[in-house]
Amino acid sequence: MKSSFSRVLIALLRASHFPQTLAMTVALGICAWVMGVRDQNLVVFVAAVLFGQFSVGWVNDFIDARLDRTVGRSEKPIVAGTLETSSIKVPIAIALIMVVPLSILAAGWIGGLAHIAAVGSAHIYNVYLSRTVWSWVPYAVSFSLLPFFVAQAGSRVLWPELPMILLFALVGVIAHLLNALPDIAIDREGGKDGLVVSLGRQKSLLLAAGLFALTICVLLYLVA
Secondary structure (H helix, E strand, O other), rough: OOOHHHHHHHHHHHHOOHHHHHHHHHHHHHHHOOHHHHHHHHHHHHHHHHHHHHHHHHHHHHHHHHHHHHOOOOHHHHHHOOHHHHHHHHHHHHHHHHHHHHHHHHHHHHHHHHHHHHHHHHHHHHHHOOOOOOHHHHHHHHHHHHHHHHHHHHHHOOOHHHHHHHHHHHHHHHHHHHHHHHHHHHHHHHHOHHHHHHHHHHHHHHHHHHHHHHHHHHHHHHHH
């Protein structure tokens, strides 16, 4: 029983795209700490981010299961058979339910709704836009909403400046480009479209480099 539970837990962590989930959770947790979020408030904030990221990763693997089987992505738990498609539905429901009260508890109504909207935008990517040239839009939207979540978690009177919102949006699009690049061949083989697939590796790298340069300029403006 314990061994079976452990296998399912590990499979769920893998299906959540855990490295990306952990990176986002740690990064936003650090941002919240810098904004003065401490103790149990920081725990609630991190939990909200974690449940949001879990839901996004699990829905992504759930939706892509058929495509992943077609191209033989054996590293995916559902394809490998270590996680049944039906077994991921309950964790998805739990994560989607938990992210709502935790977000509002962490950052109030405005900041909480901003985070909920950011998670919703990520699911729009999963369901509708991941295979289109507009695949970058949900990343830009989701990341641009995160400064509201972080700022309001620090204090309900804090509001992010426009350059900070732009900075997060740029980071989001860059993250999308770099995250999609390793899978470009697999996506093409499976007939999956997207901005990176449409542009190709070289153009995607050039675009990422240009956006990174713009990000540095915005960052220098913020610290000046």
